[in-house]
Amino acid sequence: MTEIEEITNELVKFRNERDWAQFHDTKNLAVALSIEASELNELFLWKDIADSENVDKEKIKEELADVFAYAFLLAEKQGLDVKQIVLDKIKLNGEKYPVDKARGTAKKYNEL
Numbered sequence: 001m002t003e004i005e006e007i008t009n010e011l012v013k014f015r016n017e018r019d020w021a022q023f024h025d026t027k028n029l030a031v032a033l034s035i036e037a038s039e040l041n042e043l044f045l046w047k048d049i050a051d052s053e054n055v056d057k058e059k060i061k062e063e064l065a066d067v068f069a070y071a072f073l074l075a076e077k078q079g080l081d082v083k084q085i086v087l088d089k090i091k092l093n094g095e096k097y098p099v100d101k102a103r104g105t106a107k108k109y110n111e112l
Helices: 003-017 026-042 057-077 082-096
Strands: none
Touching: 003 057, 003 082, 026 057, 057 082
């Protein structure tokens, strides 16, 4: 069993013990993921760059864990292999952002 599968299994076990699967449809998982990502962003709201490096790491860990949890549960719901979809996306981004054109720039792929 991979680490990702182990984490997903623990999340599913936690959910099932509380009878929460009934609330974990695809739409609600996607919305929950978005909300948790917003809560992570809120930690940085109105901070300048220097202050943003000093945000409470425990709060970052908590919000980031929520983001990961809902992302893993959404992938599980859709029967997606988290490792494979991330590796596939890295490959796709490598094609869209070749090193010789993208290195050191924040331009979008269609502006390179």
